[in-house]
Amino acid sequence: MKDVAAGPVNAGKFQDPNQTAQGTARAHVALTHPETLWFNTGTLCNITCANCYxxxxxxxxxxxxxxxxxxSDYLDQIExxxxxxxxxxxxxxxPFMNPEMIAMSRAALERGYxxxxxxxxxxxxxxKSVKSGIAELVRDYGDKLTLRISVDHWSQDLHDKERGSGAFARTLEGMNWLKQIGGRMAVAGRTVWGETETASRAGYAALYxxxxxxxxxxxxxxxVLFPEMDEAVEVPEITTKCWDILGKSPDTVMCSSSRMVVKRRGADRPAVLACTLLPYEPEFELGNTLAEAERDVSLNHPHCAKFCVLGGASCST
Incomplete structure (x- = not known):
């Protein structure tokens, strides 16, 4: 792993897909119940956040x-x-920078997803054109469509600290419009602020x-309150024994139920990845097809431990 072993933090860890730095068997996760297929619509964004993974x-x-x-090709492959x-x-x-976002959403909704x-x-x-498309999708499919809005903190000051001055107000403008058309919303926040989960959820409740x-x-x-994914933090490697020690099952980890499709610049066709959080790590690329992506995933990255196994987080609903 290029950056993981470069310094003293996590030195020697996350190198071998089959065993940890201490020589114990590394945990793997099988795709036991594929429930969510993710598509990365492209990495272009209208803003630059302070800590975008x-x-x-x-x-x-x-x-x-x-x-x-x-x-649509991958929707065919699902079937x-x-x-x-x-x-x-x-x-x-x-996603709404992608000119085919509305069409891609409709393609999935039409199939019942x-x-x-x-x-x-x-x-x-x-x-204007995107709002029109979203309004039509809400009209036609109702609660089958959810927009999860990035609200890093329930307060304007801390949200804007991450996303830039005025970002909070512009996001609220979008959320108020979605409310007016009856769009189903969720929120993604972060836990970097040093407050308890209880306090954080109370803050969001007051905002809502x-x-x-x-x-x-x-x-x-x-x-959804996401734990931070800081590779500069020392994290333990997950061994096969950890499931019993932690009282957890591999079936609860995100890669047991999801895959993500991306298209790399210059590539002839998209690729399927094991995880939404590791789009640039070649060892987590499983192939071009869903058939190739059915193989087990080695928990060979700090995010696997900190975010998924120990943090208990999932990007899906």
Whole structure:
């Protein structure tokens, strides 16, 4: 792992996919119940956040725009493989910068899937043509479509500290518009601020009440509080014995139930990754097809330990 072993933090760890630095058997996760297929719509974003795990920005096109035709091909593969997928999810970058975002969403909704779109609800979403498309999807499919809005903190000051001055107000403008058209919303926040989960959820509850947003602050699927993914923090490696020690099952880890499709700049076709959080790590690329992506995933990265196993987080609903 290029950066993980470069310094004293986590030195020697996360090198071998089959064993830890101490020579014990590394944990692996099988794809036992594929419920969510993610698509990265492209890494371009309208803003540059202070700590974006995927380094999205107005200039980062390492992952290029995926197309409706490519999404539809993977929807066909889901049916061919008989995966019990319930949800098609889109992340970025900012998904609404992709000119085919509405068409890709409709393609999934037409087949009966629930659709989740991660967005900052700012200017790309608020363009006239995009608003028209979203309103039509809400009209046609109702609660089958969820937009999860990035609200890093319930307060303007801390949210804008991460996303730039004025970001909080522009996001609230988008959320208020979604409320007006009856769009189903969820929120993604962060736990970097040093407050308790109870205090954080109380803050979000007050924000929702102030604006009349029908979002449950205490439902972890509707107000998702993500742990930080800092590779400069020392984390333990996950061994096969950890499942019993921690009282957890591999079936609870995100890669047991999901995969993500990306299209790299210069690539002829998209690729399927083990994890939404590791888009640039070649060892987590499983192939070009869902059939190839059915193999086990080695928990060979700090994010596997800190975010998924120990943090208990999941990007899906």
């Amino acid at each position: 995927i380094e999205s920005s107005p200039s980062n096109d390492r992952l290029v725009y995926i197309t409706e035709a490519e999404v 061919d493989r008989d995966w019990p997928v319930k949800e098609i999810a889109f992340t970025g970058g900012e 629930s659709v989740l779109i991660l967005t900052n609800a700012m200017r790309p979403m608020m363009r 009440a102030e604006h009349g947003f029908e979002i449950d602050a205490n439902d972890p699927g509707m107000t």
